[in-house]
Amino acid sequence: MNPHRKLRRALVLTPLLGAGLGAGLSRPGPARAGTGNATLQVASFPDLDRAARAAGARWRERHPQIELKIVSRQYADHHLAMTTALATGSGLPDVMAIDLRFIGKFVASGGFVDLNEAPYEAGRLRDQFVRYAMRQGEGPRGTQLALPADIGPGTLLYRQDLLARAGLVEADLTRDWAAYLEAGRRLKASTGTYLMADAADLRDIALRQGLQDGEGLYFDAAGRVLVESERFARAFELGRSARQAGLDARAVAWSNDWAAGFKQGRIATQMMGAWLVGHLKNWLAPDTAGLWRSAPLPGGVQAAYGGSFYAIPKKAQHKAAAWDFIRLMSADREVQLDSLRVLDSFPALLSAQQDALMEEPLAFLGGQRARLMWRETAARVPAIPVSRFDALATDIVRDEFEKVLTRAKPIPQALRDARSLIERRARRRPGSPA
Amino acid sequence: MKPRRPDRRALAPYLFIAPFFLLFAVFGLFPLLFSIYLSLHQWNPAEGLHTMQWVGVENYLFALSDPWFHDSLYNTLWFALVAGVPQHLVALPLAFFIHQRVRRGRNLLVGAYFVPYITSSVAIALIFSTLYSRDYGLINAALAEATRIPFLGSPLAALQAAGLPDWLGDAEFTKPAVAFVIFWRFLGWNLVLYLSALQVIDKDLYEAATLDGAGSWQQFRHITLPLLKPMMFFAVTLTIIGSLQLFEEPFILVDLEKGVSQSVMTSAIFMYRLAFSDGDFGTASALSWILFFIIAALTWLNARLFGREAQGNQHAAR
Numbered sequence: 001m002n003p004h005r006k007l008r009r010a011l012v013l014t015p016l017l018g019a020g021l022g023a024g025l026s027r028p029g030p031a032r033a034g035t036g037n038a039t040l041q042v043a044s045f046p047d048l049d050r051a052a053r054a055a056g057a058r059w060r061e062r063h064p065q066i067e068l069k070i071v072s073r074q075y076a077d078h079h080l081a082m083t084t085a086l087a088t089g090s091g092l093p094d095v096m097a098i099d100l101r102f103i104g105k106f107v108a109s110g111g112f113v114d115l116n117e118a119p120y121e122a123g124r125l126r127d128q129f130v131r132y133a134m135r136q137g138e139g140p141r142g143t144q145l146a147l148p149a150d151i152g153p154g155t156l157l158y159r160q161d162l163l164a165r166a167g168l169v170e171a172d173l174t175r176d177w178a179a180y181l182e183a184g185r186r187l188k189a190s191t192g193t194y195l196m197a198d199a200a201d202l203r204d205i206a207l208r209q210g211l212q213d214g215e216g217l218y219f220d221a222a223g224r225v226l227v228e229s230e231r232f233a234r235a236f237e238l239g240r241s242a243r244q245a246g247l248d249a250r251a252v253a254w255s256n257d258w259a260a261g262f263k264q265g266r267i268a269t270q271m272m273g274a275w276l277v278g279h280l281k282n283w284l285a286p287d288t289a290g291l292w293r294s295a296p297l298p299g300g301v302q303a304a305y306g307g308s309f310y311a312i313p314k315k316a317q318h319k320a321a322a323w324d325f326i327r328l329m330s331a332d333r334e335v336q337l338d339s340l341r342v343l344d345s346f347p348a349l350l351s352a353q354q355d356a357l358m359e360e361p362l363a364f365l366g367g368q369r370a371r372l373m374w375r376e377t378a379a380r381v382p383a384i385p386v387s388r389f390d391a392l393a394t395d396i397v398r399d400e401f402e403k404v405l406t407r408a409k410p411i412p413q414a415l416r417d418a419r420s421l422i423e424r425r426a427r428r429r430p431g432s433p434a
Numbered sequence: 435m436k437p438r439r440p441d442r443r444a445l446a447p448y449l450f451i452a453p454f455f456l457l458f459a460v461f462g463l464f465p466l467l468f469s470i471y472l473s474l475h476q477w478n479p480a481e482g483l484h485t486m487q488w489v490g491v492e493n494y495l496f497a498l499s500d501p502w503f504h505d506s507l508y509n510t511l512w513f514a515l516v517a518g519v520p521q522h523l524v525a526l527p528l529a530f531f532i533h534q535r536v537r538r539g540r541n542l543l544v545g546a547y548f549v550p551y552i553t554s555s556v557a558i559a560l561i562f563s564t565l566y567s568r569d570y571g572l573i574n575a576a577l578a579e580a581t582r583i584p585f586l587g588s589p590l591a592a593l594q595a596a597g598l599p600d601w602l603g604d605a606e607f608t609k610p611a612v613a614f615v616i617f618w619r620f621l622g623w624n625l626v627l628y629l630s631a632l633q634v635i636d637k638d639l640y641e642a643a644t645l646d647g648a649g650s651w652q653q654f655r656h657i658t659l660p661l662l663k664p665m666m667f668f669a670v671t672l673t674i675i676g677s678l679q680l681f682e683e684p685f686i687l688v689d690l691e692k693g694v695s696q697s698v699m700t701s702a703i704f705m706y707r708l709a710f711s712d713g714d715f716g717t718a719s720a721l722s723w724i725l726f727f728i729i730a731a732l733t734w735l736n737a738r739l740f741g742r743e744a745q746g747n748q749h750a751a752r
Contacts, residue, residue: 080710087479105713109480200693249569250603252692256563257603260570392712402693406605421501425712 039067040321043093045078048149048308051339052097055328058335062328066321075099085313086111092313094322098146100136100307101391107139107146108388112311113319114143120323122147125331133348135383137309146309147330148348150339152273153377154205154303156295157280159193159288160366162268166190170295173269177206177238180298184247184268193268194249196242197258203239203401205271207232208303213382218393218422221385225426227397227418236404236411243405259284271297273305274374278344281364289363294370302380307348346374353378389426396421473719480713493720503721505696506704507728512609513684513700514677517616521624521673522666524617529628530654544629547622559686562615566601566687574598602688605697612684612698619683620676624669631665632658667740671733678729681706701725 040063044052049072059068071093073081079102085091086109098106106112115122122144126134133148158173163183167190172183184195196202208217210231220226242248249267251257261267262285270276280292297303310326312319328335336352339345347353353375361367387393400418403409473493477486497503528547536543550558565572577598601611635658643653684698690707699707701721709718 083480083710083713087482089482105478105480109478109482111480111482246597250600252603252689254691255689257567257569260567264570266569395707395711398691398693399696402605402696406694406697417501424500425714 037065037067038318038321039069040095040318040325041093042068042070042095042097042325043078043082044070044072044097045075045099046072047343047345048097051149051335051343051345052329054338054342055332055335058332059325059328063321063324066318068325082106089315092315094312094316094318095325096311096313097149098309098311100152100309100386103136103146103309104386104388104390106311107137107386111313111315112139112145113314113316114139114145115147115312115323115326116142116144119320125327128331128350130348130350130353130378130381132304132378132381132383133307136307136386137311138385146311147326149308149310149330150275150336150343150345151348151378152275152304152306153346153374153381154271154297154301154305155274155276155370155374155377156269156271156297157276157292158269158295159265159291160293161291162187162191162193162265170293174295174298176299177202181238181241181245181247184242185245187268188245188247191268193266194261195247196269196271197249197251197253197261197267199239199243199248199250199405200398200401201253201271202242202248203235205297205301205303206238206299207235207397209234209299209301211303211382211384214385215382216385216387218390218397219387225393225419225422227393227422228412228415232397232415233411236401236414239401240404240411262288265291271305273307274346274370274377275306275344277362277364277370281344290366292365293368294365294373296373296377302377302382304378304381308345346371346378389422392425393418393422396425469719469722472715473723474716476714476716478713479715489716491720493717494724497717497721497724502696502699502704503701506699506701509609509684509698510678510680510700510702513613513616513680514674516610517613517620518673518677520617521620522669525621525624525669526628526662526666527654528621529625529632530658532625533629533632534650544622544626547625549622550619551623553619555682555686558615558619558683562611562687563602566611568598568600568603571601573601603692603694605694608688608694608697612687615683615687616680620673624673627665627669628662631662635661663740667736670740671736674732674736675729678702678725678732 042052049070052068052070056068059066072078078097079099081091082096082098083105085093086106092111096106096112113120125147126144129148130151133151134144137144137146137148139145156173158170163169163173166183166187168183168186171179172186173180181195187193187195211217214221216226218226226232243250249257249261251261251267253272258267262270262280265285265288274294277292277294280286281289310329312322312326316322330336331349333349333352333355336347336349337355337357340347340352340357358371358375359369360371361369362371396418400409400414404411404414474488474490475486476489476493477483532540532543564570568574599607601607639657639661640653643657648656679702680700681702684695684700685703685706688695688698690703690711702725705718705721705725708714708721
């Protein structure tokens with residue numbers, strides 16, 4: 001070990017030892033062999049933790065000697081705690097749940113086992129999963145660092161009753177972007193409702209239009225920044241048109257205004273992952289049951305929103321059991337279907353997508369058999385590689401878009417500035433794409 | 435000759451004081467020293483300690499030349515002026531008024547002003563999000579109701595027609611909206627500081643001034659203000675430090691996911707984003723030291739402008 005590394009380790013270990021004195025005893029440690037029985041520790045976040053708990057009985061059936069311990073933290077806390085755990089190599093669980101938003105950063109960390117290697121051989125399972133989700137769990141050089149647990153096929157949820165009042169039909173929303181915005185104008189004029197929650201939602205989905213397999217969202221295969229492309233210019237223009245026409249409620253997703261907008265029926269459509277139906281049904285707007293419908297995204301866009309993954313840290317103590325757990329959660333048809341029943345999380349496993357449950361009419365969507373459509377969407381979503389700089393690029397693009405909306409910054413200049421800032425921030429970092 | 439055994443009694447004080455030093459070393463000194471070390475390296479924590487790379491002062495140069503840093507510094511200074519200065523301009527005369535005129539229920543009144551300072555950030559976020567919401571907020575509801583009032587109604591009706599303010603969603607309003615919360619939160623703190631300083635000013639001075647025919651304003655101008663200068667120096671120094679470290683209020687009120695969040699991005703928030711969103715802990719550490727030097731420079735400037743005179747007045751008052 002070189003002296004530099006020794007010093008670094010000492011510097012990091014000192015506070016950890018101290019922290020252990022103060023608080024470590026109450027913190028969940030890594031998986032450990034207890035009194036005869038081993039404990040498999042799974043670090044997760046809501047609502048994915050509920051799916052893991054729901055699978056607890058099956059786990060005990062298969063592994064009566066291995067206790068399953070699910071440590072759940074809030075979404076942001078979980079990913080921050082896992083970042084810290086990866087940095088220090090301390091407090092790592094046996095199985096780590098990762099949200100799509102963090103997958104690029106985490107898989108680039110080099111801190112996870114390659115599931116393509118023996119004894120895991122995830123390559124054999126590859127064809128059992130939705131293609132694009134497996135691609136998202138890939139690391140560099142063809143490694144498979146995470147397995148998908150659930151996916152979020154993109155859909156346009158809309159209020160059928162509001163559309164009817166405005167004399168509109170579903171095709172008026174989905175034909176193309178121009179039709180979608182025109183429908184928004186008519187909706188606003190006749191019902192006073194907003195077409196969408198936030199113009200940024202429109203920008204976000206429109207910039208995925210036309211993406212093909214292997215193309216990155218922000219970076220191409222050679223690591224070049226793509227934000228000055230026609231794709232981004234068009235998406236920015238669409239978002240700006242929506243804002244200028246007053247078609248968005250300016251309510252960012254998951255904010256109070258956003259939730260209130262649904263509850264009070266002031267937002268007529270929302271583009272998001274199919275899993276949003278579960279949130280609308282359970283807490284966002286349960287009183288609007290039966291009024292919503294699901295449609296394909298406008299303009300023929302095939303996109304996915306969100307998704308959850310499981311990975312095994314290299315320093316996990318019970319790797320074999322961890323792999324069994326991941327296979328249970330991701331590759332077991334019944335567990336995948338249970339997650340669909342309990343959480344409305346859409347299965348990543350193709351065989352689960354063939355179940356009769358897919359044909360079940362959804363009461364919240366007025367009896368629509370929407371899962372069949374979502375399955376079709378999932379099959380068409382292009383397999384886009386993730387980059388560890390995706391989150392960084394997302395932040396920068398979002399901020400430049402805001403300047404376009406509020407400070408009338410010309411779009412070409414905003415995109416030029418975004419490119420330059422992404423390059424500036426990403427280029428100097430180790431392992432940068434550019 | 436027997437080796438001298440350490441005297442247990444002599445060791446006891448060190449033992450008793452050791453927990454503090456141990457905890458300080460771990461939670462105070464170590465992070466400080468490690469952040470200096472980190473500021474000279476590039477490091478993404480998700481990739482482990484072995485990925486640390488020595489880059490010298492590059493992180494400092496990078497942070498100083500980053501456009502977001504310039505924006506964040508501007509926002510920070512804006513808040514320091516717009517939210518910080520009024521705290522003192524209001525707290526000082528208010529403290530004087532309470533000190534001179536309020537006898538019954540004074541503690542209750544001062545307590546009421548002080549409550550925001552000790553209120554949890556989560557409660558503040560909930561309350562002000564509710565007040566500031568564009569479509570469902572109390573402020574906009576009140577504005578909409580006020581359009582019915584004769585005379586006041588017509589200009590407000592014009593405002594309503596143009597769209598009621600989106601306090602936390604429109605860059606034009608976010609800064610003043612957040613600045614008001616900061617003002618509201620720290621007014622009571624400064625009030626308590628000034629009240630405590632007022633209470634030690636000799637009452638004879640006021641009585642003598644009254645006998646000489648000085649009115650309230652003259653007493654405030656020629657007795658209170660000069661004798662409060664040491665406390666003003668202290669309070670302004672705290673405001674400078676607090677303003678340049680401002681994080682909580684803009685962070686909890688304007689969601690980072692909102693594009694508009696950049697309009698209230700302070701240097702401390704930028705530092706947080708660099709570290710926890712971009713994973714660039716090296717530059718974030720460098721930025722923390724740049725901020726430290728800015729705070730030190732401004733505090734020194736404040737001491738130069740205010741401090742000596744304040745010290746002089748303190749001696750004169752004695």
